[in-house]
Amino acid sequence: MYSWFSYDSLKRNSKFAYICIYAGPILANLTFALTINALLANGMLQDYKTFWERFIFYAFYYVLFDAIPMVTAYGKPNNGMIIYEMLRHGKRADHRNEPLIPATSDVEMQYQEEMKKIKELTEENEVDE
Incomplete structure (x- = not known):
């Protein structure tokens, strides 16, 4: 496929x-x-x-x-x-x-952006506590 x-x-x-x-x-x-x-x-x-x-x-x-x-x-x-x-x-x-399947570099960029958001949310939670 x-x-x-x-x-x-x-x-x-x-x-x-x-x-x-x-x-x-x-x-x-x-x-x-x-x-x-x-x-x-x-x-x-x-x-x-x-x-x-x-x-x-x-x-x-x-x-x-x-x-x-x-x-x-x-x-x-x-x-x-x-x-x-x-x-x-x-x-x-x-x-x-x-594309049928996204390019590896596109997936990697998306992953890095999501990890950055997670890190920012984690830092905000630590500051609020």
Whole structure:
């Protein structure tokens, strides 16, 4: 759920570069699943055949849900949707104004501000006593 990435720091003008970046996970899963399947078909990996068959099933399952263009939780597009938008409209669809998870530095600043308020309240209570 929280493993979504945005490659905003990449400053490429090439649509092909972004398509390659977002197609990478799909192609990696597909390649690995097909390789394991070929090894099983040729009689290798027979000791753990059930494990590898289930692994292949889930690898194709993830490929399917990553390749079919759709919007996922919190309105985030999956890789297939980003690739589709790049091919059809020539723009990226992975931008979002608010982050799913706040940045670590933002959380740290908020924590420091809260600790400062707690310290001030503690000092006020000590003075009042």
